Amino acid sequence: MQKPLIVVTGKNGQLGWELMQLAQHYANDFEFLFTDRDQLNLADEASISQFFQTHQPAYFINCAAYTAVDKAESEQDIAYRINAQAVAEIAHHCSFSNTILIHFSTDYVFDGKGTTPYAINTPTSPVNYYGYTKRVGEQLALENHSSTIIIRTSWVYSSHGHNFVKTMLRLMKERDSIKVVADQKGCPTYAADLAAATMNIITASQNGNFHPGIFHYSNAGETNWYEFAKAIRDAAGLTCTVEPITTSEYPTPAKRPGYSVMDLSAITEQYHIQTKVWQESLSNCLAVLKEEGVK
Numbered sequence: 001m002q003k004p005l006i007v008v009t010g011k012n013g014q015l016g017w018e019l020m021q022l023a024q025h026y027a028n029d030f031e032f033l034f035t036d037r038d039q040l041n042l043a044d045e046a047s048i049s050q051f052f053q054t055h056q057p058a059y060f061i062n063c064a065a066y067t068a069v070d071k072a073e074s075e076q077d078i079a080y081r082i083n084a085q086a087v088a089e090i091a092h093h094c095s096f097s098n099t100i101l102i103h104f105s106t107d108y109v110f111d112g113k114g115t116t117p118y119a120i121n122t123p124t125s126p127v128n129y130y131g132y133t134k135r136v137g138e139q140l141a142l143e144n145h146s147s148t149i150i151i152r153t154s155w156v157y158s159s160h161g162h163n164f165v166k167t168m169l170r171l172m173k174e175r176d177s178i179k180v181v182a183d184q185k186g187c188p189t190y191a192a193d194l195a196a197a198t199m200n201i202i203t204a205s206q207n208g209n210f211h212p213g214i215f216h217y218s219n220a221g222e223t224n225w226y227e228f229a230k231a232i233r234d235a236a237g238l239t240c241t242v243e244p245i246t247t248s249e250y251p252t253p254a255k256r257p258g259y260s261v262m263d264l265s266a267i268t269e270q271y272h273i274q275t276k277v278w279q280e281s282l283s284n285c286l287a288v289l290k291e292e293g294v295k
């Protein structure tokens with residue numbers, strides 16, 4: 001019997017790469033096709049429709065996105081094209097080919113004024129253009145295809161790609177002291193954990209336990225960037241001094257929400273996904289980096 005095909009976009013990004021590492025464990029159950037922008041370019045509508053002419057996957061995992069939060073303020077057209085318009089087109093094709101769409105969004109859809117974790121139905125109000133494009137992408141995906149799962153995630157890092165953890169490790173080795181913003185609260189997400197959760201959702205769906213709609217997934221707990229930086233330093237055995245600063249002392253082109261912790265109960269209840277506390281996942285990632293000789 002033919003195995004169900006899973007297509008993954010953004011294979012060179014953090015999440016796409018982690019899914020690629022995991023795929024070997026699912027090789028008996030699924031066929032995988034990992035794509036980069038040469039095979040499937042989200043900036044080009046023709047590339048998307050041509051792709052669906054030749055492939056009718058059972059699952060389409062869209063890890064590709066325009067993720068440069070600050071640059072999105074000045075590159076609005078391309079950010080909107082990739083994070084919103086292309087998602088609508090993908091959802092439309094998924095609807096025709098009876099494909100379950102799994103798409104990722106962000107804690108930056110929230111305005112940051114909350115003080116307790118955001119539920120999946122908390123009203124959204126993004127404070128930057130990236131967050132706006134991701135929110136429109138969510139809406140267009142759900143409008144164009146009922147079999148869509150949106151997973152909002154936050155503060156993603158991995159041993160692969162560019163992220164806060166790797167930047168901190170580099171700076172802490174180069175400098176005696178660094179300053180990190182302490183008044184933005186959220187929760188980190190190890191992309192390897194998110195990849196595992198995504199495959200658990202697909203396995204559940206394959207077994208008839210499919211629940212479309214919006215879900216939140218991060219590691220468990222909450223922190224701020226300053227505390228996160230100190231945890232990275234301590235877990236890596238480095239000695240750099242980390243000083244707390246306020247957001248106003250570190251101006252960026254795009255505003256950030258002050259509070260973006262998400263309530264994870266929907267994904268736990270519907271898909272029985274267990275989440276690791278962020279400190280545990282951080283040490284898992286640092287162990288991988290050490291193995292790879294990065295640390």
Ligand SMILES: NC(=O)c1ccc[n+]([C@@H]2O[C@H](COP(=O)([O-])OP(=O)(O)OC[C@H]3O[C@@H](n4cnc5c(N)ncnc54)[C@H](OP(=O)(O)O)[C@@H]3O)[C@@H](O)[C@H]2O)c1
Nearest residue numbers: 010012013014015037041042043064065067104106153156
């Ligand atoms: N990173 C975070 O902190 C964070 C936080 C919340 C939510 N998210 C969401 O989580 C998802 C995964 O994020 P990530 O951290 O894995 O992202 P990432 O590491 O920045 O990877 C994004 C991928 O998208 C690809 N891409 C960009 N433009 C493309 C195009 N026109 N056509 C095809 N592919 C294109 C990139 O390809 P190239 O490698 O060729 O550039 C890259 O492989 C995204 O939806 C993101 O919005 C991320």
